[in-house]
Amino acid sequence: MIQLFFQPLQLYLQDVKSRSMAQGRDTRWLLLIHQIPPKPDYFRVKIWRRLQRVGSVAIKNSVYALPKSEQTLEDFQWIVREIAEGGGDASLCEAGFVEGLSDGQIEALFRAARDADYAAIADEARAMSKKHHPRRADEDARSELETDASRLRKRLAEVAAIDFFDALGRQTAEGLVSSLEARLRPANSVERRESLKGLAEYRKRVWVTRKGIHIDRMGSAWLIKRFIDPDAKFKFVPARGYVPGKSEIRFDMFDAEFKHEGDRCTFEILCGRFVPSGAALRPIAEIIHDIDLKDGKFERAEAAGIDALITGVCARHKDDDERLRRGSAIFDDLFESFSRRTR
Numbered sequence: 001m002i003q004l005f006f007q008p009l010q011l012y013l014q015d016v017k018s019r020s021m022a023q024g025r026d027t028r029w030l031l032l033i034h035q036i037p038p039k040p041d042y043f044r045v046k047i048w049r050r051l052q053r054v055g056s057v058a059i060k061n062s063v064y065a066l067p068k069s070e071q072t073l074e075d076f077q078w079i080v081r082e083i084a085e086g087g088g089d090a091s092l093c094e095a096g097f098v099e100g101l102s103d104g105q106i107e108a109l110f111r112a113a114r115d116a117d118y119a120a121i122a123d124e125a126r127a128m129s130k131k132h133h134p135r136r137a138d139e140d141a142r143s144e145l146e147t148d149a150s151r152l153r154k155r156l157a158e159v160a161a162i163d164f165f166d167a168l169g170r171q172t173a174e175g176l177v178s179s180l181e182a183r184l185r186p187a188n189s190v191e192r193r194e195s196l197k198g199l200a201e202y203r204k205r206v207w208v209t210r211k212g213i214h215i216d217r218m219g220s221a222w223l224i225k226r227f228i229d230p231d232a233k234f235k236f237v238p239a240r241g242y243v244p245g246k247s248e249i250r251f252d253m254f255d256a257e258f259k260h261e262g263d264r265c266t267f268e269i270l271c272g273r274f275v276p277s278g279a280a281l282r283p284i285a286e287i288i289h290d291i292d293l294k295d296g297k298f299e300r301a302e303a304a305g306i307d308a309l310i311t312g313v314c315a316r317h318k319d320d321d322e323r324l325r326r327g328s329a330i331f332d333d334l335f336e337s338f339s340r341r342t343r
Contacts, residue, residue: 027068027094027095027096028067028068028095028096028103029065029066029067029068029094029095029096029097029106030065030066030067030068030072030073030076030092030093030094030095031059031063031064031065031092031093031094031095032051032056032063032064032065032066032076032079032080032090032091032092033062033063033090033091033092033093034047034062034064034080034083034088034089034090034091035062035088035089035090036062036083036086036088037086037087037088043086043087043088047079047082047083047086047088050079050082051064051079053162054066054072054075054076054079054162055072055110055113055114055161055162055163055164056076057106057109057110057113059101059106059109065095065106065109066164067110067164067165068094076092077092080092107165110164110165110167111165111166111167111168112167114159114162114163114165114167114169114170115167115168115169117159117169118156118159118167118169118170118172118173119169119173121152121155121156121159121173121176121177122169122172122173122176124152125152125173125176125177125179125180126176126263126295128145128148128149128152128180129176129179129180132144132145132148132180132183142184145180145183145184146184148180149177149180149181149184152177152180153177153181156173156174156177159173166210166239166240168214168292170254171252171254171259171260171266172260172263172265172292172293174254174259174260175259175260175261175262175263175264176262176263178261178262179261179262179263182262199228199274202228202229202249202274203228203229203230203231204229204231204232204247205229205232205233205247205248205249206232206233206234206235206245206247206248206249207221207224207229207232207233207234207235207248207249207250207251208234208235208236208237208242208244208248208249208250208251208253209221209234209235209236209237209250209251209252209253209256210236210237210238210239210252210253211236211237211238211239211320212236212314212320213236213320213323213324213327214292214310214314215288215291215292215306215307215310215327216252216265216266216267216288216292217251217252217266218310218323218324218327218328218331219267219284219288219327219331220251220252220258220266220267220270221234221251221324221327221328222324222327222328222331222332223267223270223271223274223275223281223331224251224270225328226332226335227274227275227278227281228270228274228275234320234321234324235248236320236321239253239254240254251266251270252266258270258273263293263295263297264289265285265288265289265292265293267284267285267288267289267292268285268288268289271285279338279342280335280338280339280341280342281335281338283300283302283338284331284334284335284338286298286300287300287302287303287306287334290303291303291306291307291310306330306334309330310327310330313326313327313330
């Protein structure tokens with residue numbers, strides 16, 4: 001009986017060990033585990049702010065994580081030293097998760113933290129946009145706008161530096177800050193629009209965007225295929241470090257030819273550039289805007305239902321080509337519905 005009891009236990013332990021070896025070889029994370037004395041209060045707050053500044057997230061009480069790199073290791077080492085000098089205790093280790101939290105869940109924690117930072121920047125940029133009305137053209141107003149835009153740009157760069165997993169909110173914040181900066185150099189904006197090529201130059205191209213497509217990238221790809229480039233081919237790449245080929249056009253990613261501008265999402269930019277008279281596309285653009293930017297600008301009643309559909313597609317299908325196929329069917333039906341109404 002004892003042997004029968006221990007045999008399944010041994011098999012279980014062997015299974016855990018094998019999974020640990022298989023998954024733990026690539027220790028993707030650094031963990032800082034600390035114990036800080038309750039007094040003085042300011043020291044605990046100081047360490048918390050330092051942990052926030054380097055971009056770490058709490059995965060348990062007093063356990064903070066960063067993706068492993070030379071820079072993040074150095075950041076944590078300085079904090080460990082600071083905790084020790086303040087009378088606390090801290091340990092630093094490399095980790096690979098076997099049970100409980102998955103790598104995907106930890107990445108989601110990082111994205112949520114940075115999305116909150118980007119949302120705060122976006123809200124401040126919108127407030128500045130209302131405050132610095134274009135009609136206020138006096139020198140004092142211009143100087144104030146320049147100071148405010150420069151401060152926001154610096155803050156945006158600080159958040160981007162610790163955005164390890166490319167949170168979606170960056171594009172919105174980037175577009176709104178760029179919109180403020182554009183008021184300081186209107187000639188550049190006109191020059192950029194004049195430099196855009198004719199529609200024929202965008203045919204038979206490879207259109208590149210970030211992996212893990214969601215509402216704006218799905219809608220933009222559908223719009224490209226149906227109204228801009230019927231022979232378009234799509235490539236889904238990592239958000240960072242991709243160098244486009246000669247025939248490739250990037251959309252809805254950083255440094256792309258087509259991306260968020262001001263408070264407009266990529267779909268709106270593409271619509272305005274290539275299909276400005278598409279009456280049935282306007283409500284689709286408003287729905288995508290409300291879902292993507294989450295600012296309730298158009299208050300489209302359909303947004304909640306479409307958001308649920310797209311979320312379901314993304315949850316069920318990890319492959320981007322399949323996501324695009326399913327999403328395109330949704331947009332085809334939406335376009336038909338709005339076309340009937342406009343007729």
